[in-house]
Amino acid sequence: MSKTELRxxxxxxxxxxxxxxxxxxxxxxxxxxxxxxxxxxxxNRYYYQSRIPIKDAIILSKxxxxxxxxxxxxxxxxxxxxxxxxxxxxxLQLAEAAGLDRNYVISTHAILPGVRYAVxxxxxxVTNSTLxxxxxxxxxxxxxxxxIALRMDALAKHYPWLQNGLAYFHGRLTQAPEDAAFAFxxxxxxxxxxxxxxxxxxxxxxxxxxxxxxxxxxxxxYVEPGSLPPQPDVFRPEE
Amino acid sequence: MSKTELRxxxxxxxxxxxxxxxxxxxxxxxxxxxxxxxxxxxxNRYYYQSRIPIKDAIILSKxxxxxxxxxxxxxxxxxxxxxxxxxxxxxLQLAEAAGLDRNYVISTHAILPGVRYAVxxxxxxVTNSTLxxxxxxxxxxxxxxxxIALRMDALAKHYPWLQNGLAYFHGRLTQAPEDAAFAFxxxxxxxxxxxxxxxxxxxxxxxxxxxxxxxxxxxxxYVEPGSLPPQPDVFRPEE
Numbered sequence: 001m002s003k004t005e006l007r008x009x010x011x012x013x014x015x016x017x018x019x020x021x022x023x024x025x026x027x028x029x030x031x032x033x034x035x036x037x038x039x040x041x042x043x044n045r046y047y048y049q050s051r052i053p054i055k056d057a058i059i060l061s062k063x064x065x066x067x068x069x070x071x072x073x074x075x076x077x078x079x080x081x082x083x084x085x086x087x088x089x090x091x092l093q094l095a096e097a098a099g100l101d102r103n104y105v106i107s108t109h110a111i112l113p114g115v116r117y118a119v120x121x122x123x124x125x126v127t128n129s130t131l132x133x134x135x136x137x138x139x140x141x142x143x144x145x146x147x148i149a150l151r152m153d154a155l156a157k158h159y160p161w162l163q164n165g166l167a168y169f170h171g172r173l174t175q176a177p178e179d180a181a182f183a184f185x186x187x188x189x190x191x192x193x194x195x196x197x198x199x200x201x202x203x204x205x206x207x208x209x210x211x212x213x214x215x216x217x218x219x220x221x222y223v224e225p226g227s228l229p230p231q232p233d234v235f236r237p238e239e
Numbered sequence: 240m241s242k243t244e245l246r247x248x249x250x251x252x253x254x255x256x257x258x259x260x261x262x263x264x265x266x267x268x269x270x271x272x273x274x275x276x277x278x279x280x281x282x283n284r285y286y287y288q289s290r291i292p293i294k295d296a297i298i299l300s301k302x303x304x305x306x307x308x309x310x311x312x313x314x315x316x317x318x319x320x321x322x323x324x325x326x327x328x329x330x331l332q333l334a335e336a337a338g339l340d341r342n343y344v345i346s347t348h349a350i351l352p353g354v355r356y357a358v359x360x361x362x363x364x365v366t367n368s369t370l371x372x373x374x375x376x377x378x379x380x381x382x383x384x385x386x387i388a389l390r391m392d393a394l395a396k397h398y399p400w401l402q403n404g405l406a407y408f409h410g411r412l413t414q415a416p417e418d419a420a421f422a423f424x425x426x427x428x429x430x431x432x433x434x435x436x437x438x439x440x441x442x443x444x445x446x447x448x449x450x451x452x453x454x455x456x457x458x459x460x461y462v463e464p465g466s467l468p469p470q471p472d473v474f475r476p477e478e
Binding site: 050053054055057058060061063064066069070073076077080081082086088089 | 289292293294296297299300301302303305308309312315316319320321325327328
């Protein structure tokens, strides 16, 4: 594949597998989720947010290239904060806007096991794969900008009580496309055989699957629980 | 042990085991090493330098604490550089001042196997230990400031041809004590049982041993080679 063809192939993966089409997101963006369901989403997604700098530090530790490390460390700084507030803190602001207690969220005690396993699978993927695959797993950011723009409109419209917690998404609107462009250029340059290109595509697919699985867990527990009771200890909305 | 007693215990380890007393360093500081032996030291020590940000990224990836990650990432920035030149680049300037080709040094093809194994053992130690032990392994920096000050005088006096390459040591004169103070406070706070304190001490001992082993390899090959020929591929001074 040429660089353009690789980009198109990744785009196809995104269209088919990225979580913008997950029913939980479709309902969120249509304004169909309750306050409790939105709280469950914010609470559970915090676990993913909290693992991002850990994931990026693992990628840093896999690189012998000063230039890659210098570029990649931006992600850690974006999330942990510098002179300004970082992404993790901004997510906690979203949680507080949603009416959740900050320390309850930070403890991660009440998150769904299915969410935890999916996020831990991301850490495992990055830990146990090559640097190229680890970098490629971040290529979901190619699709994040559009989803975040859509989400910001939907949250403002349907869940106005969250309005003081949207700084995270403002930040990601510019960060995600910058990060994605760097990661794609890196992947395109280093995947110089059909086999390596297939690993790039596969890594993106695996990342899409683990984002999707997090929403599956939320959907099953909080939207369509059927006859199963929630596992003990997990968050239960007041209603 | 109280915090003061722990500090004293670590000081004892440093006095007994830190590489400031290694014969290779004693000869270096007395001006007894040849240009070729100094080149061998600079070349081999580059491998250690090149692994420092990797080691620090592993430590970052082990921490769930934003505050620790924010403090610790300074080390990666110090070594990889930011707007200014980083420690790895400064070491390459030292190598060029010593008359070595930059790309030959970066390739690390000519370093001694014994140096490589010792440095790789450091990465293994940090990878496979707890965060407390990994942080504690950096406590050799408690003793680095004094050694670096001594070395800068000795290099200026005995090896004036290195004078354009000393920026690395200037930087470390302030960085090492800052880093050591943070790491010691972290270790003292988190090692709150005798068992954990013994792990802190043991981790410092292991780090001292692997610094020492690097100089042993240099001493055996380049100062007191005895009857053994150097392994193929390793650096041989012109003389």
